Amino acid sequence: MTGIIHLENIRKSYYLGKQELPVLKGINIDIFKNEYVALMGPSGSGKSTLMNILGCLDSPTAGSYILNGKDVSGMPDNDLAEVRNKEIGFVFQQFNLLPRLTAAENVALPLIYSGIGKKERTERALEVLNRVKLDDRSQHKPNELSGGQCQGWLLHGL
Ligand SMILES: Nc1ncnc2c1ncn2[C@@H]1O[C@H](COP(=O)(O)OP(=O)(O)OP(=O)(O)O)[C@@H](O)[C@H]1O
Numbered sequence: 817m818t819g820i821i822h823l824e825n826i827r828k829s830y831y832l833g834k835q836e837l838p839v840l841k842g843i844n845i846d847i848f849k850n851e852y853v854a855l856m857g858p859s860g861s862g863k864s865t866l867m868n869i870l871g872c873l874d875s876p877t878a879g880s881y882i883l884n885g886k887d888v889s890g891m892p893d894n895d896l897a898e899v900r901n902k903e904i905g906f907v908f909q910q911f912n913l914l915p916r917l918t919a920a921e922n923v924a925l926p927l928i929y930s931g932i933g934k935k936e937r938t939e940r941a942l943e944v945l946n947r948v949k950l951d952d953r954s955q956h957k958p959n960e961l962s963g964g965q966c967q968g969w970l971l972h973g974l
């Protein structure tokens with residue numbers, strides 16, 4: 817049985833000019849539904865590099881990545897963006913919120929790319945903010961929220 821995340825012999829190198837810097841040298845992983853996995857290793861060992869691939873933010877140099885039955889390893893950026901929108905929830909260390917949008921608008925943003933209308937987007941965003949007890953902060957911008965509040969709504973997602 818293969819996992820919902822299935823990596824086979826994944827390699828990733830960065831190129832500095834012509835010089836190759838191999839970082840991932842043949843990673844094989846299966847992660848199954850409802851599994852919690854922590855990725856640990858020393859600084860510079862390639863955790864962020866691997867997370868960027870798992871999150872479809874970057875493509876591997878070689879190997880195959882089957883996500884939920886779909887081969888995403890060689891996909892062009894536009895298709896990867898769609899996969900990210902549909903399949904991936906990502907909590908970034910630095911939140912990556914848009915500073916000029918309110919909490920409600922930030923939460924609703926991914927739904928625009930899913931083609932959901934404005935009324936439903938707003939309703940669903942407020943519902944999620946309510947769930948994490950941030951409904952009274954819905955009109956605040958990210959810099960008017962605490963670090964934990966910035967993270968809270970992302971963790972719940974839509
Ligand atoms: N864009 C890049 N171009 C070239 N080299 C890079 C790039 N990003 C990372 N590296 C190099 O790849 C290696 C792995 O980096 P990565 O960021 O994946 O490590 P990490 O395990 O997340 O480390 P940390 O625990 O410090 O966050 C490091 O040697 C780093 O210098």
Ligand SMILES: [Mg+2]
Pocket residue numbers: 863864865
């Ligand atoms: Mg890192």
